[in-house]
Amino acid sequence: STTSEVFLRNYLIDKFYSFKILIKPIEEIFIIKLTIIDYNNYQPNFYNLPLNLSLSLSNKFLTKISSYDYDLNTNQIVHYYLLDKNQEKIFSLNQTNGILELNNKKYLNQTNIQLYIGITDNLYLTKSYIQIHFYNYTKNLPKFSSDEYIFYYDQTRSILGQIIAYDNDLNDEISYEIYLQSKSISTDRYTGTIKAVSFNNVLLSIA
Known part of the structure; x- marks a missing residue:
């Protein structure tokens, strides 16, 4: 080389280098020790x-x-x-x-x-x-909003009322059904709405 420039290759592989340089025409040999200091060039x-x-x-x-x-x-x-x-x-x-x-x-x-x-x-x-x-696995039982529901029957309306329940489990969905199913009574499994088809003093047990 006529410029005395030293170029480093594959600097990610080695961090320490030692090599000899012969300088002409004086024919002297110098030992060069090189330590590579890394710059923060790359994003994680x-x-x-x-x-x-x-x-x-x-x-x-x-x-x-x-x-x-x-x-x-x-x-x-x-x-x-x-x-x-x-x-x-x-x-x-x-x-x-x-x-x-x-x-x-x-x-x-x-x-x-x-x-x-x-x-x-x-x-x-x-x-x-x-x-x-x-x-979520079921950890809590669903609970009704009231211990007792009282509905007043109106012959002009089919809807008797609505029952409401809640559940502390995050992902559980509540569904409603009449435990002792009657042909005179129906319930919406998703909303808890109670309807009367015909009504003759039916006692409801709701689950």
């Missing part, structure tokens, strides 16, 4: 996001987020974050290992939720999301 990326999950509400552990960064040394150290601070009331995301957990179910008022996730190497920020559908 997710391996497994975006992601769709269907999980039980009984799960505490939800998933583990994985990532990669082509930089070296401290520049490849990344941290994970929930970008929506309101979601931190319900979920926790370990900043160093990417483990996502469900911590507080009482604030979860929906069965489908989208979590916005960020990863940073202290210079670049990469964003993505996790879509989670929660399903």
